[in-house]
Amino acid sequence: MSIPVYFGRYAVRRRIGAGAFATVWLAFDEHLDSPVAVKVLAENWSEDGHVRRRFLDEGRLLRKVESPHVVTVYDAGELDDGRPYLVMTYADQGTLADRLEVAGLTTDQALHVTDQVGAGLQALHERAILHRDVKPANVLFRTVDGRVRAMVADLGLGKALDVSSRLTMIAGTPSYVAPEQARGESLDARADQYSLAALAYLLLGGRPAYEHTTLGAASAPGPLAPLSTPDRPFPPEVEAVVARGLAVDREDRWPTVAEFVEALAHALGADAGAVPDPWLPADPELTQPGARPSLLRAEGTSLPPPAAPRRRRRVLLGAAVGLVALAGGALAGYAASPSSVEWAEVTDDSGSLGVSVPAPWRRATATDGWRPPETDRDFPALSVGTTAQWAAADGHGVFVGLLPGSDLPEQVPQHPECGDPREPVTNSSAHGEAVTVVYPDCPGGITVERVVQVTDHQLLWVQVRSADAATANRVLDGVQTYGFR
Template identity: 65%
Template sequence: MPARLGRYAVRRRIGSGGFATVWLAYDEQLDSPVAVKVLADNWSEDHQIRQRFVEEGRYLRKVESPNVVSVYDAGELDDGRPYLVMSYADQGTLADRLEVDGLTVAQAMEVVRQVGAGLQALHDRDILHRDIKPANVLFRSVDGPTGQTVRAMVGDLGLGKALDMSSRLTMIAGTPTYIAPEQASAQAPDARADQYSLAALAYLLLTGRPPFAHASLSDAMHPAELPPASTPERPFPPEVDQVLRRGLARSREDRYSSVTEFVRALDRALGPSTSGAPTQPWLERDPELTQPGPRPTLPPDHGALPEPTLPRRRGRRLAILSVVGLLALVVGATAGYAVQHERRPSERTVFDSTGTLSVTVPSSWDRADALDGWTPPGTDTQMPALSVGTSPDWAAKGSDEGVFLGLLSATDLPDAVPQHPECDSAGRTVDDTRDGDASMTVVYSDCPGGTVLVERIVQVSTNTLMWVQIRSDDRATANGVLDDVETHGL
């Protein structure tokens, strides 16, 4: 993890894909968080991919709309890779929201309204998006007249194209569920292709199911008959089906003349309950998405161990996606000192974002995943770390449970682990060597709330220590979590 990207101080990784990685960074001159998108190293020599990456920034910079992600700056790293500095969507994506909760009809219409406004702003500058889908609808906290609310923004113009160049477009690109038939068949698309994608998104948000089950772009070339939007559980006026059917017409000539016209027709068809300005806040902010991760409980005289500064955590659903994505990287790895056991259904395994650390915890420990590392005090080096517990501030509440793992640079074990005088009983220091890794462990019991607290320091390499802190209601759970702490690649 880089310490800086250009003049921007890196805080954590937000996400990555096949072509780029996005980092949460801080603009120290303007005192503001930003998202920095960096072209992946393996594509830095591909002229076409590099050009498309740079074009995304140029397209976004041309558009002045609150519903389109803003580009503030651009540059190149020392290794020549380009980067874009953009507005930070602290409330995640529409895809994140849909993994956990559905939307009400009014909320769905407001998403369509705001995304439609963003698309129309692009079209007014003769720019196509060509890849509208839930993952490319971003949410950001903004200050409004009645306090903070959430704004939907169109992002990721990696497939975007100027309309005057669309006739020369021969590459088929897009997501099968949302792509217009003419775009799937490599015809030159126009703004009505984005309208089709928005209509498919609207159908999904209103009904809770995608309009089609396209498994490939060839399926999208010949879409099936659109199923009715209404169900006995969620009925809609007949006019809604008419609007959606027109927006998803196979022939673009049968669609509305503009995105704005489609949005207005859908708003009218849904009736008075969704028309006009939305009640604020129209979408609940998720404070956990930007809440700092918990910090291990340390007394002032903790000696040689620094106090961790954990990054802002991603939502629980995003952490789960990170685990899935990293699992393939660590399957079969044998590095580390932990005793392994068969994972039970009531447990889940969490990895940090680099795949260096992992721990298996009870499934009820599903809050406050902070996976993207920490910077030990006195250094400017980002080190792997993770934290997970039963509440966002598990370490501060004596009755809650959780675990923190963090690496730090050191050549020797400290003289003692952090002390906890708030606990009534402290076990003896256990010095051990397992798989060549020296460690020291102390178990504190009868802590506030009746919890058990475990401190362990492990020398995982000649110049790296791992600090482990566990708080649990019982010794057996703490021992099980401690046994399932692992390092990978050290």
């Protein structure tokens, strides 16, 4: 089944990520001319009343809070199949977990993130809401007036305090969850404070306070290792503030999140509200969600937006890459000589696919496959580009992936930012019957989509974005499949 082109009035661009209960898509609000994130309940949970209520509760809880450090819910709706969705703030700079996979933070940066996350939690607590799942993956970054701002997200486990005092579901992430939460006891705001202190320990020390693998282990944590290391020493005052925030007995913790953050800043000899210099830089490649989509909804069968190839180590964001495809013959009429740069061969981990690319493109490479939308298994794929977001901004790169399909699609992905495409070309290639669409006037060069029928039940999808047609031609000529003949 094809993925909808629209969720209500929101034009779908690409998948941002997926979890156990929901998938998040980057979409475009055509009425307000703005990118948004749309969180859709997973199809396999649509008939579960408890999960559905929990999903909708997240939207209701977030609507109660107005804070620049809490993700905003703008709208809610329901798909034709009955699944609910929430329209939320689009975090264009990814998550704290993404940032930490690239590099750690300085002490000033760590304090600033802790301060902003604390401000978001304090705003929740002032409206009698617990988060209950504070961790790096639930801290999002968004560009506001050229600066990166941290926001608290994902209240899938959040509860109103009066409800939490009577009934608490045992859940949370073991390395960050408070002991009383892991034991299933009634909770108050000090549970979130414990999780924030665990986050601060990670950001300051460069390692987690605990590495629990189960909630049972989190319910009775052992002695806390010193925060300081020879590489990152801290004065005793800082050790004491963080240790108090991580006290096993909540009566020994700071009374509020705000007091914990203020004490930490004082111990570090800093102002919690001050912005360190340099602060986390905004990646210009990530601030471009794409041009405004066409107001004309696609008709007929179309290929859905792709999911991202999985990465062993994300470069900055695990966001979705687009798909581009080229046909050598379709571009021959306006190709110049390829530039005399070094070229490199890239092969996917399964040995099924290969491609030749300019060596400078290999700044962001993923070769361990992808899971096409609406499928339940992985397929061979690779992505190579000048940045992890090469297909969403003005970068250059190539995506090659297999996906199930018994017929060529009537429509390939659209690129309204590129203007009008050339007429589709259907022909035979070395790989099989193919359809190719060329977009010659894209930001930064050209984009070409190509889909090839490589077997009776399998398609090869290729996307190339390059500065010139000559490079695109050579990349297409370098696409290889192995084991299909």
